[in-house]
Amino acid sequence: MTSKTWCALRSAARAAPFAFLALSTTAAADGLNPRAAVEGLGNQRCGAIINALKEDTRLVAGYAEWLSGFLTAANMYEPDTFDLTGWQTKHYFTSQVLQTCQNRPEAALSDVAVAYVGFLREQRLKTPSDMIVLRQQGSDIAQYEAILDRMKMRLKELGYDIQTDGAFGADVQVALKSFQADKGIAQSGLPDLTTLTLLFE
Numbered sequence: 681m682t683s684k685t686w687c688a689l690r691s692a693a694r695a696a697p698f699a700f701l702a703l704s705t706t707a708a709a710d711g712l713n714p715r716a717a718v719e720g721l722g723n724q725r726c727g728a729i730i731n732a733l734k735e736d737t738r739l740v741a742g743y744a745e746w747l748s749g750f751l752t753a754a755n756m757y758e759p760d761t762f763d764l765t766g767w768q769t770k771h772y773f774t775s776q777v778l779q780t781c782q783n784r785p786e787a788a789l790s791d792v793a794v795a796y797v798g799f800l801r802e803q804r805l806k807t808p809s810d811m812i813v814l815r816q817q818g819s820d821i822a823q824y825e826a827i828l829d830r831m832k833m834r835l836k837e838l839g840y841d842i843q844t845d846g847a848f849g850a851d852v853q854v855a856l857k858s859f860q861a862d863k864g865i866a867q868s869g870l871p872d873l874t875t876l877t878l879l880f881e
Contacts, residue, residue, distance in 0.1 A: 718790045721746040726792065727785030729778070744774040747793060754797045762808050764800040767827045767876045803880065812847050814870055821870045831871055834879050835859060 721743055732739055748770050755761055765773055773796070780792050809826035828847050836842050840855035853869040860867045863878050871879075 718788070722750065722788065722790035722793065724789050725785065726781030726787050726789060729789060730782055730785065733778070740774065740778070743778070743789070744770055746789070747774055747777055750790070750793050751797075758797065758801070758804070760806045761801075761804050763805040763824070764797060766803065766805040766809075766824055767871070767873070767880075768800075769873060772873055772877075814848055816853065816869050819868060819870060821872060823871055827876070828871065831856075831876065831879060 729743065751764060751770075751773065755764055758764065777789070777792050777796055780796070781787070781789065784792060805824060805826055807826075809824040811822050812825050812828060814821045814823065825847055832842050832852060835852075835855045838859070840858055841851065842855050843849075843851050856871065856875065857867045857869045859879065860869075860875055863875075865874055865878070868875075
């Protein structure tokens with residue numbers, strides 16, 4: 681992974697809320713065994729990881745893959761769970777965990793990942809949902825229908841005018857652009873990562 685990509689990950693991390701930083705990185709999420717054997721990169725201490733990434737940012741790809749596998753396992757073994765990261769991307773998850781590592785140098789990568797699973801649980805998708813592809817001005821975004829429903833509900837709660845019952849009608853796009861304008865971000869009219877992060881914080 682290039683240094684440019686790593687910088688993008690760090691920027692995404694700074695833009696995201698970090699409520700889970702307050703969680704104990706040694707406390708296991710329900711359903712995950714805190715005494716289970718940890719394989720591979722998960723054994724490494726956060727301080728060593730951050731120092732290694734300063735020397736070679738390409739190493740972030742390996743940590744991202746380990747964390748992706750960890751998430752897949754958590755999705756399978758967490759009760760009443762389809763997808764813990766309903767709208768977050770793998771890169772977002774990686775940036776969150778590595779940002780926490782900077783503040784918890786003595787913690788193991790696996791401990792931070794377990795704590796983040798606990799943070800994600802409240803907004804997880806409990807049941808399967810269809811994936812909807814949204815297109816606007818040459819840009820495409822794929823998002824779960826259930827997340828779009830949550831997005832519309834949240835926009836309504838914030839006072840934005842939404843009338844349609846469809847997944848992504850014109851009024852939803854207008855409301856989303858208004859929200860993006862209010863937050864000072866690009867007005868794409870699409871539920872991108874930055875928009876949903878601000879909307880669900």
